[in-house]
Amino acid sequence: MAETTYREAVRAAIDDAMSADERVFLMGEDVGHYGGCYAVSMGLLEKFGEQRIIDTPLSESTFTGAGIGAALNGMRPIVEIMTVNFSLLALDQIMNNAATLLHMSGGQFNVPLVIRMATGGGKQLGAQHSHSLEGWFAHIPGLKILTPATVQDAYDMVGLALQDPDPVLIFENALLYNAKGELDLDAIPLEIGKAKVEKEGKDVTILTYGISVFKALEAAESLAKEGIDAEVIDLRSLRPLDDETIMASIAKTHKVVIVDEGWKSGSLSAEIMARINEQAFYELDAPMSRVCTAEVPLPYAKHLEDAALPQADKIVEAAIKTVGVS
Amino acid sequence: MNLTIEKAKEFYSKMLLIRRFEEKCIELYSAQKIRGFLHLYIGEEAVAVGLMDALSEDDAILATYREHGHALIRGVGAKSIMAEMYGKVDGCSRGRGGSMHLFDAKSRFYGGSAIVGGGLPLAVGMALADKMQNRKRVTVAIFGDGAVAEGEFHESLNLAALWELPILFVCENNRYAMGTALQYTESQTDIYKKAESYNIHAKQVDGMDVIEIAKAAARAVEDIKDSSKPVFLECLTYRFRAHSMFDAELYREKEEVKEWKEKGPLVVFEQKLKELGLWSELDIEAIEAEIKDTIDDAVTFAENSELEPLEDLEKFVYSEVSNG
Ligand SMILES: Cc1ncc(C[n+]2csc(CCOP(=O)(O)OP(=O)(O)O)c2C)c(N)n1
Numbered sequence: 001m002a003e004t005t006y007r008e009a010v011r012a013a014i015d016d017a018m019s020a021d022e023r024v025f026l027m028g029e030d031v032g033h034y035g036g037c038y039a040v041s042m043g044l045l046e047k048f049g050e051q052r053i054i055d056t057p058l059s060e061s062t063f064t065g066a067g068i069g070a071a072l073n074g075m076r077p078i079v080e081i082m083t084v085n086f087s088l089l090a091l092d093q094i095m096n097n098a099a100t101l102l103h104m105s106g107g108q109f110n111v112p113l114v115i116r117m118a119t120g121g122g123k124q125l126g127a128q129h130s131h132s133l134e135g136w137f138a139h140i141p142g143l144k145i146l147t148p149a150t151v152q153d154a155y156d157m158v159g160l161a162l163q164d165p166d167p168v169l170i171f172e173n174a175l176l177y178n179a180k181g182e183l184d185l186d187a188i189p190l191e192i193g194k195a196k197v198e199k200e201g202k203d204v205t206i207l208t209y210g211i212s213v214f215k216a217l218e219a220a221e222s223l224a225k226e227g228i229d230a231e232v233i234d235l236r237s238l239r240p241l242d243d244e245t246i247m248a249s250i251a252k253t254h255k256v257v258i259v260d261e262g263w264k265s266g267s268l269s270a271e272i273m274a275r276i277n278e279q280a281f282y283e284l285d286a287p288m289s290r291v292c293t294a295e296v297p298l299p300y301a302k303h304l305e306d307a308a309l310p311q312a313d314k315i316v317e318a319a320i321k322t323v324g325v326s
Numbered sequence: 327m328n329l330t331i332e333k334a335k336e337f338y339s340k341m342l343l344i345r346r347f348e349e350k351c352i353e354l355y356s357a358q359k360i361r362g363f364l365h366l367y368i369g370e371e372a373v374a375v376g377l378m379d380a381l382s383e384d385d386a387i388l389a390t391y392r393e394h395g396h397a398l399i400r401g402v403g404a405k406s407i408m409a410e411m412y413g414k415v416d417g418c419s420r421g422r423g424g425s426m427h428l429f430d431a432k433s434r435f436y437g438g439s440a441i442v443g444g445g446l447p448l449a450v451g452m453a454l455a456d457k458m459q460n461r462k463r464v465t466v467a468i469f470g471d472g473a474v475a476e477g478e479f480h481e482s483l484n485l486a487a488l489w490e491l492p493i494l495f496v497c498e499n500n501r502y503a504m505g506t507a508l509q510y511t512e513s514q515t516d517i518y519k520k521a522e523s524y525n526i527h528a529k530q531v532d533g534m535d536v537i538e539i540a541k542a543a544a545r546a547v548e549d550i551k552d553s554s555k556p557v558f559l560e561c562l563t564y565r566f567r568a569h570s571m572f573d574a575e576l577y578r579e580k581e582e583v584k585e586w587k588e589k590g591p592l593v594v595f596e597q598k599l600k601e602l603g604l605w606s607e608l609d610i611e612a613i614e615a616e617i618k619d620t621i622d623d624a625v626t627f628a629e630n631s632e633l634e635p636l637e638d639l640e641k642f643v644y645s646e647v648s649n650g
Contacts, residue, residue: 025458051458057488062447062481069451069465072436073386075458077451092478096441097448105429106420107642109436141643165645 004183006154006176010040010116012185013158014078018048021076024162027054027063028080037082038118038177064090064115068098068167071113076162081117084133084171098167099142113168114161120173120211120261121309127297130305132261134171134210135268138238144168144192145238149213151181153236156189164192173211195242197249201231204319205249207272208259209235212310216259219315226316228323238268246272247280254285257318259310264292286325289318327541334604337379337536339613341371341591344395346617347404350625351394351411351425355571359628360411362424363440367395369566372591373498374399376539377466380547384463386434386452388445390470391426392498392565393438402430408624414631421634422642442503443469443476446495450482453491457554464550466494472503474517483524486556493556494546495521498533504569505577521558533563534591537598566590 004012018024025048026041032055035042045053056063060081067079081087087094094115101109121130138145144166148154154172161168190196198213199220206216213234220230231249235241250256256276260269269290276288294308327333348368354360367374374395381387381400389396397407402418410417411425418430419438428438436452439445449467456463473479474497486493497517501508508515521528527549531542539561546557564586568575587593599605634641 057481057484059481059485061478062450062485065444065447065478065482066451066454066485069448069453070455070458071451072448073452073455073465075455092441092444093447096444097439101429101437102645103642104419104423104427104438105431105642106417106422107646108419108429108431110645144644165647 001182001184003180004151006151006172006179006181007038007040009151009155009183010158010172011042011044013155014041015044015047017159017162018044018052021162023074023076024078025052025054025075026078026080027056027067029056029058029082031055031080036080038174040177041080060086060089061093065093065097067113067115068093068101068111071111072101072109076112078114078116078158078162081115083129084117084119085128085131087117087133094137094143094167094169095140099140102166103142110165111167112165114158114170115167116170116172118174119171120175121293121298121305122175122211124300124302124305126300130298132293134169134238135260135262137169138268142167143239146170146192147209147236147238148172149176149210149234149236151179151183152187155183155185156187160189160192168192171210175211190236193237193240193242195236195245196234197231197245198234199230199232201229201253203229203253204255204257204323205231205233205253206257206259206315206319207233207235207246209238210261212259212261215310215312216315218312219319222312222316223319226320228319230319241272241275243275243279246276247283250276250280250283254283255322256284256288257315257322258288258290259315260290260292261310262292263295264290265295267292286322289322291315291318327537329537329602329604331604331607334599335608335613337375338595338599338608339617340375340399341536341595342613343617343620344371344374344398345592347398347621348394350621354411354625360425361413362426363391364425364571365392365569366565366567367392369586369590370498370500370533370563371395372536372539372595373496373533373561373563376536377496377543379540380543381464381466384434385547386436386463386465387468388436388449388452388466389438389468390442390445391438391440392470393428393468394425396468397428397430397435397438400435401433402428402435404620404624405627406430408628409631412628412631413633414628415634416627416631420642443473443478445469446473446478446482449493450485450491453486453493454489457489457491462551464492464494464547466496468496468498470503471497471499471501471508471517474520475511483521483526483558487524487526490555492550492554494543494550495526495556495558497558497560498563499560500563500565502565502569502578505573507577518558518560526556526558528558528560530560530562533561534589534594536591536595
């Protein structure tokens with residue numbers, strides 16, 4: 001066990017994967033000579049050379065599609081898209097090719113591709129660099145959606161994704177790159193599709209993922225002072241969702257708050273509510289509640305941005321209200 | 327190209343197979359056996375036949391939704407193509423693709439894609455993978471003139487040239503993207519010149535002449551294998567039928583279609599064989615009979631094939647060995 005940053009964990013995972021398997025390569029804008037826009041791939045060009053750390057032009061659609069083609073033809077590409085907003089330029093390839101080829105071909109062509117991208121707001125970058133669109137991608141059958149929150153997951157998920165025969169998208173919250181945590185390189189990774197109970201509790205379940213896990217944990221500390229024992233669950237994987245862990249927690253706490261950095265309307269939080277309604281309605285002692293990003297394109301000004309994003313105090317408020325209702 | 331009688335027979339039979347197969351499709355569409363969008367290749371047969379002649383088993387092909395001809399000649403099999411159009415389990419995509427999404431792993435046929443321009447980036451990646459693994463094989467990307475306006479066309483040509491990838495770009499320029507003629511959408515209607523601007527060796531060929539295409543394609547494949555750089559072929563062709571079965575074809579004059587039919591691929595080839603004194607050696611009746619058998623067998627096969635059971639609806643969304 002060693003203390004590592006999230007950035008170093010992702011880099012170590014790529015490095016290890018490339019050392020272990022010649023078919024793995026990294027491709028994206030500024031991943032090579034610049035060292036990665038968030039410095040994730042710093043040093044990898046020197047180690048692996050231009051043939052395997054490939055700088056691409058600003059051609060999101062084509063280099064993402066090229067990743068799909070290379071995966072179809074025997075390679076294990078990791079495509080890095082600088083920021084989630086730019087993934088929209090590659091949406092055609094992700095949705096119409098990566099997600100569909102296996103099905104459309106009647107099971108003949110699988111796409112073992114990994115796409116990593118930075119997501120999330122909180123750096124005052126304005127509406128075109130700050131959104132959390134992982135919930136959109138989680139809408140699409142054929143894709144798997146991972147959202148590492150911890151340093152351990154940042155490392156483990158790259159390896160898990162590369163072993164998967166299908167396209168896996170990893171959303172790394174840009175604010176987490178500097179976060180520090182313990183990393184055990186030899187730990188057996190928790191598989192794709194499994195959520196993790198980050199903190200046990202009996203009064204209310206807080207379901208979330210990514211950076212909001214830490215906001216939820218902070219909220220849980222405040223709630224403890226009010227005598228409320230919150231359970232915090234890191235969903236880890238948005239598609240598939242771990243219904244089992246979610247429902248088991250609700251059977252214990254009977255109350256739920258969902259924290260989602262996406263917008264409320266048509267969001268992942270809405271999907272989770274619907275599932276709870278379908279599968280665990282009679283376990284509920286209070287209306288479900290959720291904390292999401294305000295229904296605005298993310299503003300630049302700090303106070304506005306802070307107000308728009310889910311924060312610990314809003315989670316506390318939502319949890320108190322939910323618990324108080326019963 | 328030294329045109330032997332065997333080659334002549336092969337080319338003629340293959341072009342006629344596409345023609346007759348698609349004529350059958352029209353019938354079956356009217357009889358509501360085939361549904362969905364159906365885009366016919368009639369008039370463009372020479373391109374598929376000439377092109378496939380130059381390829382080896384190792385090469386990979388990515389085509390568009392107008393791909394029956396490519397699939398047939400590549401060897402996907404009339405039976406499995408027909409069963410696919412019937413939506414049956416024995417179809418080359420197990421009934422999940424239909425006319426626009428034919429796939430076949432054993433003949434390295436990677437679609438069948440209905441997003442205009444969407445296959446081009448995949449071809450870049452396929453070729454990149456070959457280059458990275460030191461495999462001497464070619465990826466062929468087939469697309470229409472409409473794709474040229476998409477950003478992915480430009481991105482793909484740029485990357486293929488920049489990264490020196492073994493790709494054969496084949497533009498089937500039939501002058502129309504649905505109902506819009508090329509001159510209404512492109513400032514430069516000589517498409518090969520666009521490829522040249524990306525430093526790609528590019529050539530325009532008569533897309534109605536199977537020999538010309540076969541020669542140009544063979545040369546291109548050789549160049550690609552020697553240089554490991556892309557080559558671009560623009561084939562000037564024409565579709566005799568409407569864009570799809572839903573097209574009233576209000577955008578072009580009957581006279582224009584008639585003129586092109588007079589220089590259709592079968593007509594041109596017949597003329598050439600006559601000049602070479604080979605025509606009389608072709609037993610047209612026997613060829614027609616053989617093709618009729620092939621098509622009848624395909625229809626019978628499709629009719630008799632089963633539908634995928636409903637319980638399997640959610641199959642092939644993820645791989646069976648998936649870890650997730
Ligand atoms: C990205 C995209 N835009 C629009 C369409 C609708 N569409 C289908 S075929 C077609 C025309 C394409 O023409 P071309 O590329 O010249 O091929 P052709 O049909 O002539 O073989 C259009 C506009 C589509 N399928 N995909």
